[in-house]
Amino acid sequence: MVKLTRIYTRGGDKGKTSLGDGARVAKHDPRVAAYGTIDEANAAIGVAKLHAKGKAAAMLSRIQNDLFDLGADLCRPEDRKDGGGALRVVASQTRRLEQEIDAMNAEMKPLTSFILPGGGAASAHLHLARTIVRRAEREMTALAERGPVNPEAIRYVNRLSDHLFVLARHLNRKGRGDPLWQPGATR
Numbered sequence: 001m002v003k004l005t006r007i008y009t010r011g012g013d014k015g016k017t018s019l020g021d022g023a024r025v026a027k028h029d030p031r032v033a034a035y036g037t038i039d040e041a042n043a044a045i046g047v048a049k050l051h052a053k054g055k056a057a058a059m060l061s062r063i064q065n066d067l068f069d070l071g072a073d074l075c076r077p078e079d080r081k082d083g084g085g086a087l088r089v090v091a092s093q094t095r096r097l098e099q100e101i102d103a104m105n106a107e108m109k110p111l112t113s114f115i116l117p118g119g120g121a122a123s124a125h126l127h128l129a130r131t132i133v134r135r136a137e138r139e140m141t142a143l144a145e146r147g148p149v150n151p152e153a154i155r156y157v158n159r160l161s162d163h164l165f166v167l168a169r170h171l172n173r174k175g176r177g178d179p180l181w182q183p184g185a186t187r
Contacts, residue, residue, distance in 0.1 A: 098159060
């Protein structure tokens with residue numbers, strides 16, 4: 001468990017930070033950018049959760065915890081030396097997202113148009129979080145081209161953006177309150 005007795009250490013004052021394995025890298029390193037974007041998504045989900053209740057709030061709480069797992073996974077590059085002791089995102093986390101997506105989607109009519117981000121406050125914030133998660137996914141897949149990244153972490157983040165989209169629709173009166181794109185309507 002983490003124990004923080006000091007919040008600032010001055011260790012990053014020269015533009016470097018430590019990864020989970022102790023390696024020092026630039027604060028703009030692609031790995032740091034990827035888990036920083038995951039942190040940003042987590043904060044956006046926290047704002048959305050302020051406007052959610054019941055099952056939706058519980059789902060978002062689980063996702064927030066998962067995102068800390070994902071950040072821990074990303075901050076410690078995979079290698080054979082860690083003996084499997086590093087915290088990694090696992091398939092059961094991705095499956096849980098899929099099950100929740102399927103359950104919510106079963107209660108809604110199929111889409112007939114693209115959706116404009118918005119509707120209620122929770123939905124609008126979830127759409128913002130979804131776009132941040134998509135950016136994290138782009139950063140993670142770029143990172144995976146340069147070095148090892150847990151493939152399940154990439155699957156998880158891909159599914160998460162779908163989950164946030166479906167949950168945003170579900171919270172917009174099961175899709176009935178979604179603002180729909182009307183192609184060319186503002187010409």
